[in-house]
Amino acid sequence: MTEPDAQTPPTISAPPPPPAPSAATAPAATPAPTPAPGEKPAPTEAEMARATGVLKTISDAYSAKMVGQERLRTSLLVSLIAGGHILLESVPGLAKTTAASTLADTVKAQFKRIQCTPDLLPSDITGNQIYDAATGTFRTVLGPVHANFVLLDEINRSSAKTQSAMLEAMQEHQTTIGGEIHPLPKPFLVIATQNPIEQEGTYELPEAQMDRFLLKEIVEYPSPADEFEILSRIDSGVLDPDRHVSSAVTLDDVHLLQDVASRIYVDPAIRNYIVSLAYVTRNPAPYIGEERARYIKYGASPRASIAFLQASRALALLNGRAHVLPEDIRALRHLVLRHRVLLTFEADAEGIRSEEIIDQIFASVPTP
Template sequence: MTTEELQERIAATSGWIAAVKEEMGRVLVGQEGLVDRLIVGLLCNGHILLEGVPGLAKTLAVKALSGSLDASFARFQFTPDLLPADLLGTMVYNPQEAKFSPKLGPIFNNLILADEINRAPAKVQSALLEAMQEKQVTLADTTYRLPEPFLVLATQNPIDQEGTYQLPEAQLDRFLLKVSVGYPTKGEELEVLDRMATSAPPYRTKTVASPQQVAESRSHVNQIYIDPAVREYIVDLIRATRQPAKIDAGLKHLIRSGASPRGTINLALTARARAFSSGRAFVTPQDVKDMAHDVLRHRILLSYEAEAEDINTDQVLDRILSKVAVP
C-alpha cells in the first residue's frame, strides 16, 4: 500500500475519533490532553494509568469514553479489603452435578475502570498482571480469554495521599501510558462551576463509535510509516535514559534505572497512533516528543539524589529531550 492510499484510508476510517472527542466534550471541560491519551490507548490496545489529586475528572473521563463506545464496561472501586476473586471470579461447587464450575468475574468486559487502584493491597494489584499482559484469566486449571477489545483504565491519587499503596514496578510496566492529570485553567474552572454546580446529574455520553471501527483503525495504525531517522531518534531517546552521562554529565547521578525495550516499542507505537489521530500516514519527531513523557514517566527509576534534590521524572525527561539531537 502506498502512502497516498494509506492517507486516504486514514481519512476514511478516523472519523470516529472526532465524534468521540466531541461527545466527551459535552461532559468534560478542557482536559484535551487527557482525551487524546485515552484515544491513543484505544488505538494501541494499551492500558492507561491516570494520576492526579482527587476531583480532577479522571473517573468521569473514563465513564464518558465508555459511554461513547458500544462496548461493555465495568467499574471496580479498589479498597483495602478487595480480594482477587472479586475481580477475576472463582470456582463454585454445583451439588447437583457434584463438580466445580467457573463463575467469571466482572473483569470479563471490554473496558475496565480500576478506580483508585493504589488503594488496594499488592495481592489484588498483582491479580491484574496476567489479565493486562496476556489478555486472559486462569481459574483452577483452566484459562479463559478476555473479550476483545480489553483495556484497563486505572486511576490513582498521588502516593503521598493517606491510605494508598505503592504499585509494583512489574504492574506499572504493563501500562502503556501514565498520564499526569493537572488542574484546569481559570476559564475552564469557571465553566466547570457553571455546568456542575447543580443537583441535576451531569450529561451522559451517547454511543457514537463501535469496537469494530477501533479495530479497523488499529490495522491502519500498524502500517503508518516511520522514517529510519525517526526510528533512530526513538532508540537514542531510550538509550539516553540508560546511559544519561553520554548526553549530559549532570544526569548521571539522577537516574537509577532506564527504560526497557518495552519502552522503545511503546514509544514507536504511540507515535504512530498520534500520527493517525492527526490524519497523517507518517510519524514526525514531534509525535515522538509529544508521547515521550507519558510513555517513559513510569519506566524510569530516579536515584535517591534526585529525590533529595526534589527533581521529578518529567524534569529529567525534559533535559533528555533537549539534549538528544532531533532529525
C-alpha cells in the first residue's frame, strides 16, 4: 500500500467516522429552516438580540478592569456559555486570577477561590461532616466548591488525591459527603490555573483530569501598549484589590445564554468535520505522515468532539450568529485539542509543540 500524498489526503473511510466531505460537495452551513424531529427549536431573532445585549454588558464590565487579553475573555465566555470548565496556563503575573474574579464580579453569583497547596485535603474542597456536641448529631458543612464560579489557583500544587476530588464535581456537577449527594449550583464553572515553569512541589494533572476541561488557554504576555495602560490604571486605582466591578448581569441572564447557545444550528457537514478531525488524531499516519505521526502518543477522546460541538455553538453566539461555521471549529482547534492530543517524550525533547501537530491535522482534513 502506497502512502497517500500529504497535501491531498484520502477521504476518511467509514465506519468510523463517516467520510469527510470535500469542499465541492459539502452542504452549506446555514440555519435549518425547520428543526428536525427531536431537535430543539432554533433561537428567535428576539432571543438572539437579547443574548447579544447580555454579552455586550459582560464584555463592557470585563474591559472596565481588564486590559487587553481579548482572547482570554473569549475563552472564559465560551466556557461559561457552553457549561464547561477551563484551564489557564501561563507564567506568574499575567492576570489569570484577576480575569477569573472579574468575570465572576460581572455576574451576580457565588464566587469562591481555592488556593491549592500540597497539604490541601479533598474535604477542604468538597466539604465534610462535623459532629455537633449540642445535638449529638453530625451536620454537613459544604465546601467552597459549592459555588457558581470556582477558581482553583495553581491546581497542579495540590496532591493527586485532592485533584481527584474535583472529578465528580466537574463531571457530575455534584459532590458526595458522608454518603449523601449534594448537587452543585447552576451555572457551575471551574477556572483552574497552573504555572508551567515552577515544577518543584507540583503534581502534574493526570490525563483523566485534563480531559474534563472543555478548553485550555495559554495566556500570553501583554503588548507594550497594554502594559503601559496597566500602569496608568494602577495609578488611577482601577486595579486596587478591594475595588470590584459592579454586577452587570444575573444568573437568569447566564441561563438564557446557555439555552440560546444549545439551540445554535450545527450542520451535518460540520458534525462530520468534527468527527473526522478527532479520527485523524487517533490515526494520524496516513494523513500527516509517519514522521509526524510518531510524535503523537494518544489522540483525542470523544470528549474532544463534544467540546468542539458545545464550544463552537458558544463562539457562534458570541459572533452574533445562529449557526456554526467551519471557521468556528478552526478558531477553537488549539483550545480544544492542545491538552487532549498528547505528545511523546521524543516530541518534547525535539521542541515539537502540540499546536504544530494540531495545525497539520487540520490541514489534512478537507474543510466543508
